[in-house]
Amino acid sequence: xxxxxxxxxxxxxxxxxxxxxxxxxxxxxxxxxxxxxxxxxxxxxxxxxxxxxxxxxxxxxxxxxxxxxxxxxxxxxxxxxxxxxxxxxxxxxxxxxxxxxxxxxxxxxxxxxxxxxxxxxxxxxxxxxxxxxxxxxxxxxxxxxxxxxxxxxxxxxxxxxxxxxxxxxxxxxxxxxxxxxxxxxxxxxxxxxxxxxxxxxxxxxxxxxxxxxxxxxxxxxxxxxxxxxxxxxxxxxxxxxxxxxxxxxxxxxxxxxxxxxxxxxxxxxxxxxxx
Numbered sequence: 106x107x108x109x110x111x112x113x114x115x116x117x118x119x120x121x122x123x124x125x126x127x128x129x130x131x132x133x134x135x136x137x138x139x140x141x142x143x144x145x146x147x148x149x150x151x152x153x154x155x156x157x158x159x160x161x162x163x164x165x166x167x168x169x170x171x172x173x174x175x176x177x178x179x180x181x182x183x184x185x186x187x188x189x190x191x192x193x194x195x196x197x198x199x200x201x202x203x204x205x206x207x208x209x210x211x212x213x214x215x216x217x218x219x220x221x222x223x224x225x226x227x228x229x230x231x232x233x234x235x236x237x238x239x240x241x242x243x244x245x246x247x248x249x250x251x252x253x254x255x256x257x258x259x260x261x262x263x264x265x266x267x268x269x270x271x272x273x274x275x276x277x278x279x280x281x282x283x284x285x286x287x288x289x290x291x292x293x294x295x296x297x298x299x300x301x302x303x304x305x306x307x308x309x310x311x312x313x314x315x316x317x318x319x320x321x322x323x324x325x326x327x328x329x330x331x332x333x334x335x336x337x338x339x340x341x342x343x344x345x346x347x348x349x350x351x352x353x354x355x356x357x358x359x360x361x362x363x364x365x366x367x368x369x370x371x372x373x374x375x376x377x378x379x380x
Contacts (some may be wrong), residue, residue: 146175172297229377
């Protein structure tokens with residue numbers, strides 16, 4: 106394992122070799138462990154405004170999932186299961202036995218895959234703008250189409266897909282933050298894009314993971330989320346006996362509602378330690 110100083114976080118960015126592939130993560134603070142998993146076309150920098158606050162009295166690990174950030178690619182399909190294996194490999198190397206898990210969008214899918222295999226590790230699981238349901242048929246077809254198109258015009262497709270996650274109002278109010286996040290999205294390698302799209306397309310329904318376990322469960326939903334309709338999210342939470350918080354923004358709560366999100370996450374983390 107190697108590491109370097111990350112001046113932005115004032116923390117250590119570290120690496121682990123998993124199946125001959127580099128997995129990058131940051132490790133901040135001391136205390137009960139919180140694991141943060143980013144979404145598609147993101148990396149651990151999405152948590153820049155979250156980590157400094159949560160890590161004041163918690164140990165916070167923020168991973169770059171396969172094919173994102175500083176982590177390498179592993180084959181041509183990044184299933185949620187193989188990404189969960191990579192997360193577990195990091196935790197095992199650090200001898201971490203209990204975690205509170207927070208996953209944004211695709212990171213939520215990976216969180217569920219990890220919780221399915223290692224339920225006794227989980228103190229709490231928060232799905233941030235995410236779902237335990239599998240893709241519906243229309244979404245699967247969209248992912249197939251995107252994987253064909255992206256090989257011809259990567260930058261334009263990524264830019265269009267990313268910008269469409271925000272409302273017109275948000276595009277104006279958060280112009281600078283969106284621009285920075287888009288710059289990070291465009292660093293995603295083509296192989297990472299295709300492999301994760303295919304992995305998300307074939308992922309199974311994991312509602313049973315939430316229904317059959319008694320760790321703390323929370324859905325954080327965006328009222329204007331264009332990807333995951335809030336009514337469906339509320340219904341899913343009810344079906345799985347999970348708590349729900351609805352924020353007024355869209356799919357990117359860490360940008361659109363960052364202060365409110367940090368407060369909600371802090372409360373959830375604290376409650377997960379005593380559930």
